[in-house]
Amino acid sequence: MHKLRNVLICDDSPVVHKAMAKYLSHYSELSLHYAEDGEQAIECLVNNQIDVLFLDLTMPVMDGFEVLQRLPVSKHETHVIVLSADVQKEAIERCLALGANSFLSKPFNQPQLATALSKVGVRFTPPQPAQVKTAVPSQGVKPAALAPSQYVASFKEVANIALGRGAAIISDHFGDFIKMPVPNVAMLSAAELVMAINDIKHQSEIVAIAQRFVGGGIHGEALICLQGKDIARFGHRLGFSQIDEYKNEVVIDIANLMVSSFLVSLSEQMNIPFSVRQPIVLEDYMAWGDIHCEKNDYFTVEYRYQAEVLDVQCDVLFMMDQNSTSVIKRIMETLH
Structure with missing residues (x-):
């Protein structure tokens, strides 16, 4: 075992x-x-003698798989511990095949972190007991309030974990790898939302489905957009069948899986049970105003799932009203 000196944490989440x-x-x-x-x-690894690299998989610019393919970039031995929300079986196997020493799934805790480090032969030198200060929480003290940017960042990490578990569920049904998305969490104005919906309406190659959900004071609606020539094949591999050629059972089932797989994990992390309505396909003749846009801003989560081996793409936009925002903020303050 060797002493740990330099650790690189590569993750797009603050x-x-x-x-x-x-x-x-x-x-x-x-x-x-x-x-x-x-x-x-990569730049940090070139310029520093990094002993352990904690590597996320889903990141902008260059993802974790690409980093693993580039390694090594120096003569110094670096142990790689993948730390990711993408818990698909194939994702873990790919990381290990590309040279990762260990895989740690999000969320994680300190004992799990210590176990992962021990597996790569790293020895820590703890400070003297007198040097360690333990914070003792005062009774009746509420968690510190988070700034808007902080609770959005916190919820993005929660959403990222939910998407990773959702991707694993979909991958298990599908029997192949699903490209793990990077979620975009942001406030969206009513005007921006109207523009986004109008843009979808005028794209003939897109099938749009809406599904409402509610739970713990959170009220929202998911807008699911499917496109690609292999939608039917994708649905078939997921185990869905088309009984009536004049209906859209397959796209409805796919949309329901995309939404429910995300909400199930979100429910576990936030300790809120969600219920969903039956998805509906938004046809040209329907009043798209059913996705009602008030004058207030919306708290949104946007992500995209893609099958690696089929021509199919699924974009999902979760929209939650202003009252839901206060609930989410309060829960994030409790969690963090």
Whole structure:
């Protein structure tokens, strides 16, 4: 076993950076380096003798799979621990085949982190007991309020974990790899939402489905857009069949799976049970105003699932009203 000196945390989530810094703060003589994407990680590895790289898979610019394909980039031995929400069986197998030493799924805790490090032969030198300060929470003190950017970042990490588990569910049904999306979490104005819906309406190659959901004071609607020549094949491989040629059973079933797989994991993390309505296909003759747009801003989560081996793409936009935003913010303050 060797002593740990330099650790690189490569993840586009500031929440993960903060958590890792907290988990590793109890160990002395440790230098932490940070990267928000694969390109920054490669640059850091070239310029520093990194002992352990914690590597996320889903990142902008260059993802974790591309980083693994580029390694090694120096003569210094670097142990790679993949730290990802993408828990598809094939994703884990690909990482190990590309040279990763270990795989740690999000969310994780400090004992799991210590176990992963021990597997790569890393020895920590803990500080003296007197040097470690333990915070004692005061009774009756509420969690500190998060700034808007902080609770959005926190929810993005929660959404990322939910999407990873959702991708694993879909991959298990599909029997092949699903490209894991990077979620976009943001506030969207009513005007921007109307523009997005109008843009979808005028794209004839897109099949749009709407599905409402509710739970724990959160009210929202998901807009699912399917396109590609292999939608029917994709549905068939998921186990869905078309009984009536004049109906859209397959696209409705696909949409329902995309939404429910995300909400199930979100429910577990936020401790909120969600219920969903039956999805409906938005036809040209229908009043798209059913996706009602008030004057307030909306809290949105947007992501895209793609099958690696078929021509099919599924874009999902979750929209939650202003009252839901306060509920989400309160839960994020509790979690973080």
